Amino acid sequence: MTASASAPEPEPEPEPFGARLRRAMDTRGPLCVGIDPHSSLLHAWGLSDDVAGLTSFTRTVVEALADRVAVLKPQSAFFERFGSRGVAVLEQAVAEARAAGALVLMDAKRGDIGSTMAAYAATYLDKDSPLFSDAVTVSPYLGFGSLRPALDAARISGSGLFVLALTSNPEGAEVQRATTAGGSSVAQVMLDHMAAENAEVTPLGSVGAVVGATLGEAGVNLAVNGPLLAPGIGAQGATPADLPGVFGSAVRNVVPSVSRGVLRAGPDVYALRAAAERFGDEVRTAVEGAEGAR
Numbered sequence: 001m002t003a004s005a006s007a008p009e010p011e012p013e014p015e016p017f018g019a020r021l022r023r024a025m026d027t028r029g030p031l032c033v034g035i036d037p038h039s040s041l042l043h044a045w046g047l048s049d050d051v052a053g054l055t056s057f058t059r060t061v062v063e064a065l066a067d068r069v070a071v072l073k074p075q076s077a078f079f080e081r082f083g084s085r086g087v088a089v090l091e092q093a094v095a096e097a098r099a100a101g102a103l104v105l106m107d108a109k110r111g112d113i114g115s116t117m118a119a120y121a122a123t124y125l126d127k128d129s130p131l132f133s134d135a136v137t138v139s140p141y142l143g144f145g146s147l148r149p150a151l152d153a154a155r156i157s158g159s160g161l162f163v164l165a166l167t168s169n170p171e172g173a174e175v176q177r178a179t180t181a182g183g184s185s186v187a188q189v190m191l192d193h194m195a196a197e198n199a200e201v202t203p204l205g206s207v208g209a210v211v212g213a214t215l216g217e218a219g220v221n222l223a224v225n226g227p228l229l230a231p232g233i234g235a236q237g238a239t240p241a242d243l244p245g246v247f248g249s250a251v252r253n254v255v256p257s258v259s260r261g262v263l264r265a266g267p268d269v270y271a272l273r274a275a276a277e278r279f280g281d282e283v284r285t286a287v288e289g290a291e292g293a294r
């Protein structure tokens, strides 16, 4: 008997997250909308604060926005609070949003010692996991090196990380603005690590930084050659017009993020779309104005 079976075709390399995000930003605009099913929002939408309400809320947001915004960012805690049935709603939302063309950024803000980080990486960054997402938020405040398993997993699966640098909440400064022995701020040290991970990647690295739109002025070097997630627009008081002041010449890489500012327009699908479009228009005006002024 002759062996006719040939070796299986090697899987094609996945397209890196940074390249996919750049294309999505260029075609859909850079806005990210957060899916944060606060109890108060469920009530405001006339929904019950239970799994049925969570399901209806999440489906409506995905139906309204997944075919038009670049990024949807479900906040995991709002699903986890309902236990395994809430996580099942999250899994479904990730799959449906990705199928409709949105990139899904799982906002889980994970961070732990490296060996446990590997389990978080297997949860969000392994393409065979039910919660596999295009990217996940992580905290580097157990040391940037503790993120190595996630950095490696992201490279293999073509997914991305958004690493907390300067968060939008005022309490973040006492840790993130602290001065290290080398003289830089803690946040700058983290940003320098991100820049090293993204070095020479085109068109955009897959390791993004989280920098609040609320900061007024970042006061750090944001040239990380990766995307810059800017939460804090809307409910936390920042506006798209603040972006050039915070991000300066890095504004073209900014992914402005809004949750309640859009979600409060629901439950009407058209009203949600109109709210997202309004933020999108304001972002475009701010970014084009800043680029024109340079």
Ligand SMILES: O=C(O)c1cc(=O)[nH]c(=O)n1[C@@H]1O[C@H](COP(=O)(O)O)[C@@H](O)[C@H]1O
Pocket (backbone or CB within 6 Å): 034, 036, 075, 107, 137, 166, 167, 168, 169, 210, 211, 212, 231, 232, 233, 234, 235, 236, 257, 258, 259, 260, 261
């Ligand atoms: O990583 C995040 O998304 C994040 C980082 C940060 O510095 N600040 C911040 O508000 N966020 C998240 O962004 C969302 C902001 O929600 P709104 O204030 O309703 O727009 C929440 O899900 C926060 O957890």
